Amino acid sequence: MQETRPPLTTDRIVEVCRELLVEGGPEAVVVREVARRMSVTAPALYKHVAGRDDLLTLLIAACVNEVADACAAARDGCAPQDHPDQLRAATLAFREWALAHKAEFGLIYGTPIAGYAAPPGGPTTAGSRRIGEIFGGIYAGLLATDRLVLVDPADLPAALAADLETEARAHDVPLPAAALYQFAAGWHRMLGLISVEVAGHLDWAMTDTGPFVLRQLDDLATEVIKTASGAPER
Template sequence: MGSRGRRERLRAETTAEIKNVALALMASGGPDAITLRAIAREMGMTANAIYGYFATRDDLVTALINDVYTALADAVDTAWEATPATDPAVRIEVWANAFRTWAQVNPQGFRLIYGDPVPGYQAPEKGAAPDAARRVCTGLTALAAAAWPHAQHLYQDSAFEWSDFDPGLLDKVRPAFPDLPPAAVALALRIWGHLHGLVSLEVYGHMHTQTTSPEKLFQEELAPLIKTLGVPRRR
């Protein structure tokens, strides 16, 4: 039992190292730098040895994507749940800031899931998104749900229908928010566009060539967004 436990621990440690090396290679050489042979070379392993951990490059990329989405979903969900539901404006702020903070701490992970695709990568099921990615989308819809009682009059003429959205997304969103109309899901995507745009520019280094205060810019974009939604502040 002790020997098996050591083997399992060493395997877990090596698997984690493989993933870290893969992200480091991507950071220095772009998505196409992720190859099992390159990782084996960096780790001083033989190519055959690394295949014992991941049979293909796509298996490794899939594991990385799942890990990254899970870490992001955990970060924003934790921030959201720690804030009182009675203060929707603050909840939206906290979720948005948790997303930005996570992206700053994990730029390689952000680039993997939101940047250029890994060339030639095929997901296990074509068009299928990881469950944690759906969790992030559900979290975004929670932002829209918090704002909807105050903002719905702005979108009462929306032409969106349920058929305009991915079925996999709706499988998560509609049971969680059965009273929301399609326009509210569209609102979630609009909110996402506001937040993601500035964070992406910052992660890729474009913002730092324009301003020394990217955080201030983010906060000053977030405040009027919440004001536009008509969400009241409780404190």
């Protein structure tokens, strides 16, 4: 009896690409190996994807949307007006996903893949925009409820302040320059801390990095969130 193979669907292609990524990194995700694992010929697979770049685009988009779903679910589990709690919940969900899916996290936020360029305006961009809208929306909520600590634009270098003003007018989540600065700083400090943890670069200092990272994330939150009385949460 002939063995029935799974249908050649986008979801199945992504599943196989993800298996290869976990086993061998981005370099292992190639058309010929994906086709072999799916028990089809490379020409048959080419009817669904144009080449390796398409495989990587599908894989990155799937992973970005998965982490966005996790962050959105965590945010939505909080009270609608409790923006500080939403920020903490979404941040913890982002970290938990990263630690549980280190290869996928590295694919999205690690070293750029040599020779690969995401299609402008494509699914990877749309997925990344979702994450930006989730966290940017929380920062917008903090701003609207006077819970966001703001820098004085006059204290920033003139070129940076002007750049922020330009970007603020075009941003998906409307934020004034001072709030956009805080959002960008908070996001990249969070991402940097979690990236270091995922890569194991804190192991030289401690055997259990979790308490340290969680404390650092709490410290970051106190720098960007005011208490209900208006002072920074310290």
